[in-house]
Amino acid sequence: MMTVHSDLFIYESGVYSFTGLAGQETAMHSVRIIGWGEDNSLGSVPVKYWLVANSWGSDWGERGFFRIRRGTNESDIESFIIAVRARLGAYATSSERNASRRPGSRSYRSRNRVQEYHDKNY
Known part of the structure; x- marks a missing residue:
């Protein structure tokens, strides 16, 4: 679960971080964290991120996926997690x-x- 702010609807690529410019939160939304990594394209300090599958279709974001800042509880994504372990x-x-x-x-x-x-x- 994560808090959705209106700027997430216009996300296209990169590591998402709420800008504060988009106003109030709009809703809570279920997503699937499927991986993690670090983005080194933004300078000398790598940005840690979660790789997340969304349900808004492959025309949204990075072909239906997005990356969101990891370790900062961005948009409350680290507050409510249900995990499974696949064999x-x-x-x-x-x-x-x-x-x-x-x-x-x-x-x-x-x-x-x-x-x-x-x-x-x-």
């Missing part, structure tokens, strides 16, 4: 599931596709 490589493929699945059984897990999605878009 990549420990899941059956669809053909393995279909071969081992018994009629009426619903106990199988899907393969995690986060890395494939990120590789495709970056």
Whole structure:
């Protein structure tokens, strides 16, 4: 969850940081933090950021993603976090599931596709 300020709607690229020029917050919004890094393009001091997947479509931001300042609780993004730990490589493929699945059984897990999605878009 994060606080959305009106300047986030016009974000195009770079590491987002609320400017204070856009006025009041507009809402709280659920997003997915999928990674982190440092941006060295802004000078001698690297800017730490979270890589975040948004739900506003691939025409918004950096093809549906954005980077937001990390370690400063920018827009309250570090205040409310629910984390999961994926066990990549420990899941059956669809053909393995279909071969081992018994009629009426619903106990199988899907393969995690986060890395494939990120590789495709970056």
